[in-house]
């Protein structure tokens with residue numbers, strides 16, 4: 001099926017703009033709210049090309065870190081933004 005070129009271009013741009021976000025599970029290892037940073041031990045995140053590891057992420061917005069404590073088991077969503085790994089959603093697991 002043929003689509004108008006303008007629509008195809010828009011679709012291509014939307015794909016390019018879509019962040020490679022992927023939900024993952026982890027454990028909070030360190031919190032640095034003043035720097036909007038959280039260190040997470042996480043399992044493999046295939047979409048980001050990461051094996052299981054412990055690493056620091058920037059939190060965007062920083063208020064995502066409110067209420068979290070070291071040792072919490074969490075589900076989070078990470079994206080690579082401008083070469084930096086950013087957590088864009090995070091919540092404590094029960």
Ligand SMILES: [Cu+2]
Nearest residue numbers: 042050053055
């Ligand atoms: Cu990682």
